[in-house]
Amino acid sequence: MSKAVKAAVFSAGSWGTAFSMVLADAGCDVTLWARRAEVAEAINTTRINPDYLPGVELPENVRATTEPAEALADADFTVLSVPSQTLRANLAEWTPLLAPDTVLVSLMKGVELGSTMRMSEVVEDVTKVGRDRIAVVTGPNLAREIAARMPAAAVVACTDEAVARRLQAACHTPYFRPYTNTDVVGCELGGAVKNVIGLAVGIADGMGLGDNAKGSLITRGLAETTRLGMALGADPLTFSGLAGLGDLVATCSSPLSRNHTFGTNLGKGMTLEETIAVTKQTAEGVKSCESVADLARRHGVEMPITETVVDIVHEGKPPVVALKELMSRSAKPERR
Numbered sequence: 001m002s003k004a005v006k007a008a009v010f011s012a013g014s015w016g017t018a019f020s021m022v023l024a025d026a027g028c029d030v031t032l033w034a035r036r037a038e039v040a041e042a043i044n045t046t047r048i049n050p051d052y053l054p055g056v057e058l059p060e061n062v063r064a065t066t067e068p069a070e071a072l073a074d075a076d077f078t079v080l081s082v083p084s085q086t087l088r089a090n091l092a093e094w095t096p097l098l099a100p101d102t103v104l105v106s107l108m109k110g111v112e113l114g115s116t117m118r119m120s121e122v123v124e125d126v127t128k129v130g131r132d133r134i135a136v137v138t139g140p141n142l143a144r145e146i147a148a149r150m151p152a153a154a155v156v157a158c159t160d161e162a163v164a165r166r167l168q169a170a171c172h173t174p175y176f177r178p179y180t181n182t183d184v185v186g187c188e189l190g191g192a193v194k195n196v197i198g199l200a201v202g203i204a205d206g207m208g209l210g211d212n213a214k215g216s217l218i219t220r221g222l223a224e225t226t227r228l229g230m231a232l233g234a235d236p237l238t239f240s241g242l243a244g245l246g247d248l249v250a251t252c253s254s255p256l257s258r259n260h261t262f263g264t265n266l267g268k269g270m271t272l273e274e275t276i277a278v279t280k281q282t283a284e285g286v287k288s289c290e291s292v293a294d295l296a297r298r299h300g301v302e303m304p305i306t307e308t309v310v311d312i313v314h315e316g317k318p319p320v321v322a323l324k325e326l327m328s329r330s331a332k333p334e335r336r
């Protein structure tokens, strides 16, 4: 009998916990790292992560620990799912403990502030592991739905297709259908920018602007994502796939999306401070709108919706004023 694939998952937030379930259901032995001892203890004794996925019973082959070394020992896949802006510091601590041939897998959808690096670039920068051993999982994967074993497709991306196929096999279950892709740049940008567009659509929903506005923002949001992607060498077709359109549609239509909900609260007139206070989990777009806008400016790419989100979220521009400005931009052909 062949040995079970081993996966270490960092950390026990919503998506890290739900993806641990996917890996375990696909037959992997999973060690889930939790920052807090009480979360690890609850998972090991009750099979439930009470803070992030209450009511969801995890399979027996998910074990929790607070010891990074215990999780990382012999891991075939080291899966990273911490808030994007904390990755660099965390990974620097974990790097000396990585198993020699482990494949590093990013579940994160953000762009680092300052460096404007995508998460796989941060992984490469910190660990010095080659790109052929760094992969990304992305797509329309709202953690709560996956944890309920509701059906979803996803993308596993790696420049080395054989590695992508190994990861695909390690997380393929009857409810989770991963496709491979070698366009890591496009897949990661699709995930990071959709959080920003999700904020914009949430703001519009909160303002009661209707479904035409939503359709327009999704489409023009995807257009500016594609422009950025092409400037960075991504395949434009990636953005009409699961990592682009698929994730954008799920995020922009679901009350389960933290970014969408965050935007809705702002659009309804809550202040930034009030909105942050009622947001219990990571809404990556709040920080990544700035790094995405920064990345776009560095490459001379126009991203008006992203810039509008930055203005509303970080510059305190009233949404009605921002809307008026967005609508009065100069007229132009659609494909530009």
Ligand SMILES: NC(=O)C1=CN([C@@H]2O[C@H](COP(=O)(O)OP(=O)(O)OC[C@H]3O[C@@H](n4cnc5c(N)ncnc54)[C@H](O)[C@@H]3O)[C@@H](O)[C@H]2O)C=CC1
Residues within 6 Å of the ligand: 011, 012, 013, 014, 015, 016, 035, 052, 081, 082, 083, 084, 086, 090, 107, 108, 109, 110, 141, 142, 143, 144, 280, 281, 282, 284
């Ligand atoms: N929740 C979802 O539906 C999905 C989330 N993602 C992405 O997964 C990533 C993680 O998101 P979630 O699990 O949803 O967030 P979350 O807020 O539910 O969990 C974050 C986890 O990171 C830990 N954490 C917070 N600050 C930390 C720090 N400074 N150092 C180490 N650990 C820290 C928390 O204890 C928690 O375990 C994000 O990049 C998100 O965009 C991707 C797909 C789906």
Ligand SMILES: O=C(CO)COP(=O)(O)O
Residues within 6 Å of the ligand: 109, 139, 140, 141, 142, 143, 195, 198, 247, 250, 251, 256, 257, 258, 259, 260, 282, 283, 284
């Ligand atoms: O990435 C997600 C779904 O694919 C989750 O979106 P939120 O981070 O907005 O909840």
